[in-house]
Amino acid sequence: MPSAKPDNEDQLALFSPPPRLFSCTPSRITTFEDCPRKYRYTYLDRPGPPKGPPWAHNSLGASVHNALKRWYDLPERERRPEVLPRLLSGAWVTDGYRDSAQVRAVYERALAWLTEYVTSLPEEPVGVERTVAAKTASLALSGRVDRIDERDGELVIVDYKTGRTGLGPDDARGSRALALYAYAAERLFRKPCRTVELHHLPSGQVAAHRHTPESIERHVRRSEETVADIQAETAFEPRPGALCSWCDFRAACPAGQSAAQREPWSAIEGYCAPAG
């Protein structure tokens, strides 16, 4: 007669509570990898240190992302370039600019990017600003993807970029966030998702990378290792470097004081000259 009580380790494991998963976004993981002190300021210290003023380049990025989301909120017959000024002005974020002349110049530039970019948009993506989530052995991952396309029966992760510098050959291949989005999208939609793309609107450049299951798995394992480091961390030492100049916590962080201080609009000044 079988015993009702577990009598070996396997049986005991069946009755153990499941391991507690660490909830995180790709951005949380990369913040720790960039600078553990910034991670502490952002996610642990409550109240956190005061942040610096808003950045114009973040406002620009948010404005363009919002306009593209609103494009897909429209019925398909209304998605024409003529609606872009309305979409962009309705989505425009003015924080961080030097003055109204700079706002106007960058708005005109962004409108020109969008006018070009919408000619290449798919009619109905699988998702726009879509939250994806998936579990790994130790993580509960989630994040929001700018766009998920479907091509030839596979999903494609698309991330919009509006920064001044163009894309390098490794930007899509090395992106932790894009690989984790692909991992989560494949599980959420139950369709293969291997290709990840960065779309740089200022230049029209697309940086694409086709992952293998193994390369996505490597990004997942590295993320799990980073989270294990986070959980073991106590000091959260600062890691001063080039990012300090753009860090929201630079004013509060003694280690960041030697970095050059930037104006909130420094990163978009190149966009204020007339388009060439």
Ligand code: SF4
């Ligand atoms: S200023 Fe530099 S060292 Fe300090 S938290 Fe920010 S990135 Fe880290």
